[in-house]
Amino acid sequence: MTNQKTYLIDGAGRRWFLKQSSALAGLFALPPLRFSTAAAVDQPTGLPPAGKRSLTLKINRKTYKLDVEPRETLLDVLRERLDLTGSKKGCDHGQCGACTVHIDGRTANACLLLAVMQQGRDITTVEGLAPGKTELHPLQTAFLEHDGFQCGFCTSGQLMSGVAAIREGHADSRAEIKEWMSGNICRCGAYAGIVAAVESVQKGGKRV
Amino acid sequence: MKNFDLVQADQPADALKLKSAASTTRFIAGGTNLVDLMKYGIESPDTLVDISRLPLDTVAKTATGVRIGALARNSDVAVNKLITDQFPLLAQALLAGASPQLRNMATMGGNLMQRTRCYYFYDTSTPCNKRNPQSSEGPSGCGAIGGFNRIHAILGASSSCIATNPSDMNVALSALDAIVQIQGPNGNRSVPLIDFHRLPGNTPQRDNVLETNELIVGIDLPTPRMAGKSHYQKVRDRASYAFALVSVATRMAVENGTIRDIQIALGGVAHKPWRMPAVEKQAVGQPATEATFREVARQLLAEAKPQKDNAFKIKLAENTIVRSLQTVL
Ligand SMILES: Cc1cc2nc3c(=O)[nH]c(=O)nc-3n(C[C@H](O)[C@H](O)[C@H](O)COP(=O)(O)OP(=O)(O)OC[C@H]3O[C@@H](n4cnc5c(N)ncnc54)[C@H](O)[C@@H]3O)c2cc1C
Ligand code: SF4
Ligand code: FES
Ligand code: FES
Numbered sequence: 459m460t461n462q463k464t465y466l467i468d469g470a471g472r473r474w475f476l477k478q479s480s481a482l483a484g485l486f487a488l489p490p491l492r493f494s495t496a497a498a499v500d501q502p503t504g505l506p507p508a509g510k511r512s513l514t515l516k517i518n519r520k521t522y523k524l525d526v527e528p529r530e531t532l533l534d535v536l537r538e539r540l541d542l543t544g545s546k547k548g549c550d551h552g553q554c555g556a557c558t559v560h561i562d563g564r565t566a567n568a569c570l571l572l573a574v575m576q577q578g579r580d581i582t583t584v585e586g587l588a589p590g591k592t593e594l595h596p597l598q599t600a601f602l603e604h605d606g607f608q609c610g611f612c613t614s615g616q617l618m619s620g621v622a623a624i625r626e627g628h629a630d631s632r633a634e635i636k637e638w639m640s641g642n643i644c645r646c647g648a649y650a651g652i653v654a655a656v657e658s659v660q661k662g663g664k665r666v
Numbered sequence: 667m668k669n670f671d672l673v674q675a676d677q678p679a680d681a682l683k684l685k686s687a688a689s690t691t692r693f694i695a696g697g698t699n700l701v702d703l704m705k706y707g708i709e710s711p712d713t714l715v716d717i718s719r720l721p722l723d724t725v726a727k728t729a730t731g732v733r734i735g736a737l738a739r740n741s742d743v744a745v746n747k748l749i750t751d752q753f754p755l756l757a758q759a760l761l762a763g764a765s766p767q768l769r770n771m772a773t774m775g776g777n778l779m780q781r782t783r784c785y786y787f788y789d790t791s792t793p794c795n796k797r798n799p800q801s802s803e804g805p806s807g808c809g810a811i812g813g814f815n816r817i818h819a820i821l822g823a824s825s826s827c828i829a830t831n832p833s834d835m836n837v838a839l840s841a842l843d844a845i846v847q848i849q850g851p852n853g854n855r856s857v858p859l860i861d862f863h864r865l866p867g868n869t870p871q872r873d874n875v876l877e878t879n880e881l882i883v884g885i886d887l888p889t890p891r892m893a894g895k896s897h898y899q900k901v902r903d904r905a906s907y908a909f910a911l912v913s914v915a916t917r918m919a920v921e922n923g924t925i926r927d928i929q930i931a932l933g934g935v936a937h938k939p940w941r942m943p944a945v946e947k948q949a950v951g952q953p954a955t956e957a958t959f960r961e962v963a964r965q966l967l968a969e970a971k972p973q974k975d976n977a978f979k980i981k982l983a984e985n986t987i988v989r990s991l992q993t994v995l
Contacts, residue, residue, distance in 0.1 A: 509669055528672040528714070531701070551702050552768055564741070564770040570701045571771070572694070574672055575716055619766065628766075640906040641765025 511574050517542065518586025526573050533557045533568035536583060544584035544614045548643075555642030558615035559583050565622045565641070584614035587621065596664050597621050600655035605648065612644035620656040621666055629660040667704050674716040678849050678881055684715045686851060686879045693717045693881065695737060696771035698764075699780045707790055708781075708797055718773075722883055725749060731888040733847075736775030736881075740835065741766065743774060753887055755896035755915055759838035762900045765907050775882040778836065778846065778862065781873060782829035782937075783909050784818065786810045795826045799871040815973040817911065820980055822936040827870030828973060830934055831863055832909050837933035838898055839885065840941050841915040847884040850877065856886070863938030870937075892927040894919030895994040899986050900933075910934040912983045916990040920954045930990075932966065935983055942966055954995055956988065963987035 510525040515535070522540055533550075536542040536559075548556035550569045557568040560582040587595040597620050600606070607613055619642050623629045628638035635656050659666060672694075675681035685691050692711040694700050695718050703709040722735035725746045732748050743749055744760040764772060786792045786809030793807035800806070810818050810828050818828040836859070844859040863874045876882065896917040902908040913933035919926045928949050932940040945965045952958045963984040970980045 509671075511672075527669055529667045529669045529704075551705065552698055555765065555767060558767055561770075565767045566771050567698070567767045570698050570768075572672070572697060572701065572714075575694070575697070575718060622766070637906055638766055641767045643907070 513574060513577055515573070515576060515581060516579065517581040518583060528572060528574050530573050531569055532559070532571040532573045532576055532581070535573040536568060542583050542585050546611050546614060548611065548615075553643065554612070555615040555619060555644075556612050558618040558642065560618060560622065563625075565619055567641075582618075584617055587617060595621065596662065596666055597624070597655060597659050600659045601652065604651040604655040604658065606651035606655045608644075608646045608648035612642060612646075613648075616642045616644065616652050620652070620659075623656060624660050624666050629656050632657060635660075668707075668710045670711055671713045672716055673713065675720060678720055678722065678883055681715055681717050681720060681881055682849065682851055682879065684713075685881070688713055689878070691715060695773040695776040696739070698768050698772050699776060703781065706788055708788065717881070723773075728886065731886060734774055734885045734887070736847075736883050736885070737773050739770060740764070740772040740774065740777060741769040744769070752889065753838075753842060753896075755842060755898055755917060756835070756838045756887070758896075758898040759834040759900075759913075759915060762898060762910075762913075763834035774835070774885055777833055778839075778882060778885075779874070779876070780833055783832045784810055784829040786813060787829060796829060796866075796870040796873075799869070811973070814975055816975040817909070817934075818973050818976055819936050820970040820972055820976060820983070821932075821940050821967075822865045822938070823971065823973075824866045824868065824870070826868050827866035827937070829866065829870065829937060831873070831936070831938050832934075833939075834898070834900060834910060834913060834933060836863065837910075837913050837931045837939045838915045839887075840931035840939035841896075841917055841929040842887055842890075843929070845886040845888070846882060847886060848876065848880050849883045850880040854883075859885075860939070860941055866937050873937075890917065890927070892919040894927055897990050897993045899990045899993070901982060901986055912979055912986050914983070914986045914990040915939075916987075916994050918954070918991060918994045920995060923954055925949050925952050925954050925958070928962075930962070930966065930987065932983060932987070935970075935979060940966070954991075956992065959988045959991040960984075962991070 510527055513524055513526050515522045524539060526535055533545055533547055536545050545559055545568055546556035548554035552567045552570045558565050559568045562580050597617055619639050623638040629635050632653055635653050673684050675684055690712040692714055694714045694716055720737050723737040725734050725738060725748050734743055740760050744757045750757050787794050787797050792809035795806050795808050798806045808827055819830050839859045846857045846859055846862045848855050864872055894917050898915050900910045900913040902910055910933050915931045917929040928946050949962050967980050967984055
């Protein structure tokens with residue numbers, strides 16, 4: 459069985475990885491790395507700049523206050539402003555599922571949601587799936603066990619859809635899993651492992 | 667995406683007031699179509715009126731059938747007991763559309779209003795009479811006519827546009843004789859779904875009969891005269907998460923081998939869901955056999971005019987109609 463701790467991408471482990479990779483990058487002019495604490499991203503006080511809206515977002519059980527333009531999508535705000543880069547930008551047009559998040563408990567493509575319309579909604583990203591810092595979500599563990607990764611770009615969206623499929627009772631057979639995972643378009647070598655992982659968690663009967 | 671202002675409406679009346687304030691204002695519900703079009707620069711409103719929180723998201727029994735609020739989510743309607751019991755055709759069509767993520771955000775009103783998926787409409791570097799009806803030199807032209815038009819219309823098209831309506835839901839609603847409930851600055855009106863979407867004619871920029879200052883508030887489904895069986899058959903390039911090449915929504919009631927009641931609507935073939943009540947009328951009283959179904963299919967496609975790349979759709983539609991009717995037998 460895989461040792462879960464090795465795969466926890468957080469805190470010291472992540473920093474170590476980034477240090478190694480920036481050392482390897484050597485002469486490349488990399489932008490300064492940002493290690494924002496997961497707490498609220500504070501903007502200087504005062505009125506928001508023209509055209510911007512003050513917004514409160516509830517993400518992964520934390521509250522973030524920020525100013526956004528109405529045109530900013532939830533995906534861009536997560537990735538570019540809040541450093542929550544687990545949700546990926548694939549197509550940016552609702553076609554690939556890489557940006558899948560949960561809004562009030564149901565899946566949605568963050569690339570087609572305007573952030574200003576999400577005030578008061580309960581948002582969960584892949585960063586918020588695990589119950590705690592030292593524990594993975596059962597489906598994350600199952601992805602490791604069943605080799606549900608390839609390039610990994612689509613993984614976070616697949617996890618979010620997989621969890622929803624199990625919660626909503628759409629994971630009773632492989633055919634059903636495939637149908638309810640169809641909004642996540644990746645069908646690479648990892649896909650067989652992804653389907654197997656969802657199936658194993660469903661069969662395991664654990665609350666997800 | 668061009669920046670814009672966004673205002674939130676809490677009641678339909680506020681939404682209407684906010685909308686009529688400026689001509690470049692659009693309603694936004696789930697945003698799954700509008701935000702996409704704004705990213706491509708096809709829509710560029712100055713103001714969005716957020717209607718996603720209007721209290722119009724319930725499904726309720728009425729004296730004549732069921733009323734679905736315009737802001738009800740596609741995924742909620744698909745599992746609502748009133749719908750699955752009495753109108754399984756609609757539930758089936760909704761679940762055949764888009765992906766779970768999109769259905770969770772997509773609303774009934776937004777689905778009625780979704781725009782064509784014609785590739786040339788989406789590509790702003792090509793001419794399109796629907797996206798850009800007029801340029802300084804006259805009508806823009808149509809990239810699809812003479813272009814690659816495998817997915818385009820075989821029925822009801824015009825020389826200015828051969829686009830199809832992409833919705834699955836609309837096809838089922840057409841077969842179910844749905845009625846669109848509309849609120850405007852001067853009161854309410856009801857439009858049967860079969861008259862809601864338009865054929866392109868020489869004004870393809872108008873997909874339907876909704877005025878710019880009107881709000882869709884609901885969709886009524888009348889209880890059918892006769893109980894029957896129904897089926898939604900969607901044919902597409904891959905097994906799921908793709909728009910229909912051709913789709914067929916059928917309802918039929920058969921007694922002692924004779925057709926007593928029948929409704930058929932076709933999707934993916936025209937600018938609107940395609941229904942021909944005259945053909946249905948003739949089928950009533952006929953034996954419910956393959957020969958009758960073939961004849962019905964032939965009549966429904968009798969006026970079909972193929973484009974360069976989509977002649978296959980005629981045969982495909984005929985066969986899909988026959989298959990659907992056999993399924994509900
Ligand atoms: C990748 C992809 C695949 C898809 N596949 C399918 C498919 O297979 N089948 C299918 O049927 N659909 C499909 N869809 C389309 C999807 O179903 C629609 O985008 C959705 O139904 C639109 O609803 P919405 O609430 O998000 O609309 P919005 O994007 O919010 O609005 C769309 C339009 O409707 C107007 N509008 C919305 N509500 C009202 C109202 N109450 N009154 C007046 N005007 C209103 C808006 O102003 C806007 O112009 C797909 C979409 C994507 C992105
Ligand atoms: S078919 Fe209609 S939507 Fe497509 S390019 Fe021609 S005019 Fe535009
Ligand atoms: S990035 Fe949102 S669906 Fe592809
Ligand atoms: S995980 Fe990236 S291609 Fe499959």
